[in-house]
Amino acid sequence: MEVYIPSTVPVGALSKILKVRLDRLQRRIVALGLTDSPTYDYLLTADYATLLAEEFGRKPVIDDEAAFDLYPPAPHPNPTSLPLRPPVVTIMGHVDHGKTTLLDTLRSSSVAKGEAGGITQHIGAFSVPVKTESGASSGPGSITFLDTPGHAAFSAMRARGAGVTDIIVLVVAADDGIMPQTREVIELYKKCQDTVGLVVAINKVDKPSADVESVEKALMAEGIQLESYGGDIPAVYVSGLTGHGLPDLVETLSVIAEMQDLRAEQSGHAYGEILESRVQKGLGFIATVLVMRGSLKAGSHIVSGSNYAKVRVMTASTGAAVKVATPGIAVTVSGWKTLPKAGDNAIEGIESDVKKALANRIRQSEIEASLADVDAINETRKSDRELREVEQKALQANRGRRPPKNKSAPVKEASGPKELRLLIKADVSGSAEAVEGALQGIGNKIATSKIIQAGVGDVTETDVTMAKTANATIVAFAVSVPRSIQSLAAQNGVPILESKIIYKLMDDVRNRVRALLPPIVETKVTGEANVLQLFEIKMKDKSVKKIAGCRVSNGLVEKAKHARVVRNGETVHEGSLETMRHLKKDVTEARKGTECGLSIAGFEDLQEGDMVQMFERIEKPGLL
Numbered sequence: 001m002e003v004y005i006p007s008t009v010p011v012g013a014l015s016k017i018l019k020v021r022l023d024r025l026q027r028r029i030v031a032l033g034l035t036d037s038p039t040y041d042y043l044l045t046a047d048y049a050t051l052l053a054e055e056f057g058r059k060p061v062i063d064d065e066a067a068f069d070l071y072p073p074a075p076h077p078n079p080t081s082l083p084l085r086p087p088v089v090t091i092m093g094h095v096d097h098g099k100t101t102l103l104d105t106l107r108s109s110s111v112a113k114g115e116a117g118g119i120t121q122h123i124g125a126f127s128v129p130v131k132t133e134s135g136a137s138s139g140p141g142s143i144t145f146l147d148t149p150g151h152a153a154f155s156a157m158r159a160r161g162a163g164v165t166d167i168i169v170l171v172v173a174a175d176d177g178i179m180p181q182t183r184e185v186i187e188l189y190k191k192c193q194d195t196v197g198l199v200v201a202i203n204k205v206d207k208p209s210a211d212v213e214s215v216e217k218a219l220m221a222e223g224i225q226l227e228s229y230g231g232d233i234p235a236v237y238v239s240g241l242t243g244h245g246l247p248d249l250v251e252t253l254s255v256i257a258e259m260q261d262l263r264a265e266q267s268g269h270a271y272g273e274i275l276e277s278r279v280q281k282g283l284g285f286i287a288t289v290l291v292m293r294g295s296l297k298a299g300s301h302i303v304s305g306s307n308y309a310k311v312r313v314m315t316a317s318t319g320a321a322v323k324v325a326t327p328g329i330a331v332t333v334s335g336w337k338t339l340p341k342a343g344d345n346a347i348e349g350i351e352s353d354v355k356k357a358l359a360n361r362i363r364q365s366e367i368e369a370s371l372a373d374v375d376a377i378n379e380t381r382k383s384d385r386e387l388r389e390v391e392q393k394a395l396q397a398n399r400g401r402r403p404p405k406n407k408s409a410p411v412k413e414a415s416g417p418k419e420l421r422l423l424i425k426a427d428v429s430g431s432a433e434a435v436e437g438a439l440q441g442i443g444n445k446i447a448t449s450k451i452i453q454a455g456v457g458d459v460t461e462t463d464v465t466m467a468k469t470a471n472a473t474i475v476a477f478a479v480s481v482p483r484s485i486q487s488l489a490a491q492n493g494v495p496i497l498e499s500k501i502i503y504k505l506m507d508d509v510r511n512r513v514r515a516l517l518p519p520i521v522e523t524k525v526t527g528e529a530n531v532l533q534l535f536e537i538k539m540k541d542k543s544v545k546k547i548a549g550c551r552v553s554n555g556l557v558e559k560a561k562h563a564r565v566v567r568n569g570e571t572v573h574e575g576s577l578e579t580m581r582h583l584k585k586d587v588t589e590a591r592k593g594t595e596c597g598l599s600i601a602g603f604e605d606l607q608e609g610d611m612v613q614m615f616e617r618i619e620k621p622g623l624l
Contacts, residue, residue, distance in 0.1 A: 001371060002059045004067035004360070005049045012040040013071045014049055018056050028055055041074035070303055070347045070357045072271055073293060085264045086127065086328035087257035088164060088290065090146040092188075093171035094179035098203040102171060102240035103147050106250075107317075125275055125288050125330030126317040143253060144290070144328050146275070164273050164290055167197040167256055169249070170224075174202050174210035174237075178218045186222050197256045198233050200224065201249055206239040264327035269348040270294035274304055274340045275330060278428035279457035283313070285336035289325070289346050296325040296333070301354040303347055304340040306361045308354060311335050339456055342430040418447040418516040420509065421472035423463060424454040425479050432456055435477050438502055439509050444624055447516035449509055459485050459496065468492045473512070475505060510624065517622025527555035527614040529590070529598065531606055537581075537597070545579065547597040548606045558589045561614040563600055572610075573603045 003017055011029065015022040022040070029038040032055070034048050044052070046062045053060035076082060091099045107128050127144045146165065170185055172178065189198050202215055216226055216235065225231025234252050238245035270291055277287035287304070289296065296302075300311045312335030314322040325331040340346070349357070422439055426432035436454040443449055452470050455463075459474055459481045467474050473495045481489075481496055489496050499505045529550035536544050550557075557580075564574040578601040580587055582594070590596040598612055606612075 001368070002061055003053060004063045004364075005046065005053060005060050006064045006067040007046045007062055008043050009049050009067075010040065010071070010074065011038045011042045011044060012074060013069070014044060014052065016069070016071055017067070018053060018058055020056055025052065028052065039074075066360060066363075068353075068356050068360055070349045070353060072345060072347065073265075073268070076265055079263050080261070082263035082265055085262050085266075085326070086142045086144050087166040087253065087260070087262055088144045088146065088328055089167045089169055089253055090165035091169050091171060092185040094173070094176070094181040097171050097173040097176060097179070097182075098240045099171045100147055102201065102203060102238065102246075103145055105240050105243050106145065106246060125290065127329055142328075143250070143257070144330055146290075146330075164275075164292070165196060166260060166262055167199060167253055169199050169201050169253070171201045171203050172215055172219070173204045174212050174215055175204055175207045177211075177215050178222060183222065186224060190223070197260060198224070199249070199252055199256065200226065200233060200235040201238050201245075202235055203238050203240055205237045206242050206244060212237060262328070265293050266295055266326050268294045270296035270300060270302070270325070270346075271348070272296065272346045274342050274344050274346055276342050276428040276430045277336075277340050277456065279339065280334075283334040285309075285339045286332055286334045287336060287340045287346075288330055289333050290330045291325045291327050293327055294348065296331070296348065298323065300348050301351045302333075303349070303354045303358050303361070305344040306358065306365050307336060307338045307340040307344075308358045309333060309336040309340075310351075339429060342428070342433065417443065417445055420447070420449045420513050420516060421452050421470055422449055422475050422509070423452055423467045423470070423472045424475045424477065425459050425463060426454070426456055427478040429456050431477055435475065435502060435505065438506055439475065442506070442509050442624070443513040443516075446518070446622070447513050447624075449513055458482070459489075461485065461488060464489050464492060464494050467494045473497060475509075477502070477505060514621050514624055517624070519619040520622055522618045522620060523615050524618055525555070525613050525615045526561055527557040527592075528553050529557050529596070529612045529614075531608055531610040531612065532595075533608060534606060535597075545599055546604060546606070547579065547581070547599050548610070548612070549595065550598050550612060551595050552590050552592050553611075554592060555614070556589055556591055557596065557598075557612070557614050560588065561616055564613050564615065565600065565603065565606065566611040566613055567607065567609070573600065573605075575600050575602055577601070 005014070005017060009017070011025060012022060015025045018025065026038045029035060029052065032051065034044070034051075035042060050060045050062065091103055093099050103126070107126055125144065125146050127142050129142050168185065168189055170182070170189070172182055189196065200219060202212055204210060205212060216228065219226060219235075220229055220231075224233055226233050226235050228235060234256075236245055236249045236252055238249055240246075271293040272289045272291040275288040275290055277285065280286050287309075296311065296314065298311050298314060302309050302311065311333055314325055314331040314333055316322050316329075316331060322329075322331050348354075420443075424432055424435050424439070426435055432454045436451050439449055440451050441448055452472055453466065458479045459476050463474055464485060466472070467489075474489065474497070476496055476498045478500045481498060486496065497505060497508050499508070529552045531548045531550050533549045535547055535549060537547050539545050559577045559580045561577075562574065563577050565572050577598060579597070579599040580590070581597040582590060587596065598606075600606065600612070
């Protein structure tokens with residue numbers, strides 16, 4: 001793939017251009033002998049940059065105009081001279097372990113009550129003023145808390161939260177212990193423990209079923225070396241419900257922040273990260289931005305991915321307007337022309353530079369999309385070609401053979417599994433990403449779910465039109481569906497799944513995929529009759545009919561049920577009863593212990609000792 005490279009380029013910028021991890025690029029530079037110390041801002045010549053691009057399989061084109069872009073600033077040469085900034089603390093843990101209630105108590109509001117099912121559905125960012133018990137003036141004046149979801153479907157959002165944090169607060173319920181998402185957070189911490197602090201908050205200690213000692217031992221078994229056991233990781237015992245232990249938690253976080261000596265430039269262009277984005281009525285596209293360097297102001301021009309904003313309004317978590325956002329502060333930014341993607345960098349620049357970088361990014365993304373389309377087409381053609389070859393070989397192998405007797409036997413379709421197609425609309429981009437990940441590929445080789453599109457905002461007429469064209473179901477996650485849209489969807493036969501709880505959506509989709517599977521047919525025997533003797537009777541049309549005299553040995557023999565003849569343990573015929581009599585009277589059923597005469601339609605070979613079984617077929621949904 002072609003990449004545009006300027007005539008001189010810093011190592012950090014080249015890693016972004018080549019989409020290669022910085023440390024990997026630095027190792028390659030040293031291995032090639034280009035320099036022994038390839039720092040982030042070390043300048044590479046066009047020749048060196050070309051060589052490195054080719055090393056990573058790219059086709060470099062030296063073009064200063066086409067390669068122009070904005071990049072994260074290089075680390076400050078003297079960070080100890082910079083002003084202190086608030087620590088960014090991420091609250092993490094398993095679903096329902098009390099993360100949001102804990103944070104809710106810290107900032108004395110009612111976020112937890114507003115969350116669907118009490119479960120955080122996206123990253124919340126809040127700055128909380130703090131005052132330590134020691135009254136140390138060197139401590140942070142505030143702490144920025146990030147509350148990440150605990151449900152398994154939101155793993156990408158947790159990883160994103162860990163990527164921008166200074167300290168992780170791992171919340172573990174004292175009455176529940178180590179759970180899957182607890183282990184996931186522990187693994188995230190272990191990957192970044194050189195730069196990120198950890199505090200364990202053992203929550204719900206006020207519950208009668210709390211077992212703190214058991215939780216601590218389980219944490220030690222997971223490699224978390226707690227201070228109380230001779231390690232260096234503090235554990236604080238808290239109750240988000242009563243507020244017990246929260247001053248100790250704040251004090252502990254402040255001490256760790258002081259030890260980390262968190263500093264950042266407050267002058268110059270702003271640089272930050274998009275935590276989440278959504279569409280809000282009256283403001284359009286908005287995004288929560290965590291400022292990491294510089295100062296963001298109203299009127300600033302920023303680029304994030306292939307998206308641009310001239311900052312119109314900035315608000316804090318309380319809804320109050322913010323004039324200047326400094327490092328460590330998260331603000332909601334409006335003024336975006338399109339919706340930025342959670343996890344992307346946000347970089348400020350002068351208007352002309354931002355727009356120039358934006359144009360180049362859009363062009364590059366279009367090239368990459370075009371190449372991806374070409375790859376997809378080639379892969380499809382390859383699969384079709386291989387399928388034709390298999391069919392041709394099968395046809396040649398079957399030449400001269402007689403066709404199978406069972407012509408109604410199912411034939412596997414070449415088109416692949418049945419699909420439940422889904423069009424997702426969610427409240428914020430992070431939620432859309434999580435829902436897409438949770439709902440994609442539910443099923444098996446016979447039936448599965450497939451996401452055709454995922455977006456942000458309320459369900460619109462365009463969504464209904466697209467869903468109808470694609471024969472898809474609309475998934476509305478934590479967004480509204482106006483009555484007019486509900487009516488339009490009903491008229492067009494477009495189903496809409498609405499929910500604010502992701503695991504309920506997963507259950508709904510799983511049930512709908514299951515409905516696409518061929519049913520499992522079970523046979524239930526409802527009655528049995530033993531053939532005692534055979535005799536002939538005259539019918540109304542004066543014809544003679546062979547009748548089997550039977551005694552019902554089990555259940556209820558009903559004329560309306562299916563019948564089969566069992567001889568020596570094997571089924572010799574299946575069909576339906578033609579005649580059923582008791583004495584000389586036609587009947588429709590006979591109970592256990594009674595006798596009756598039976599004949600089976602299209603079967604004249606009943607013999608003494610045969611068993612006639614009556615049965616029904618019960619269809620059950622297929623299993624995933």
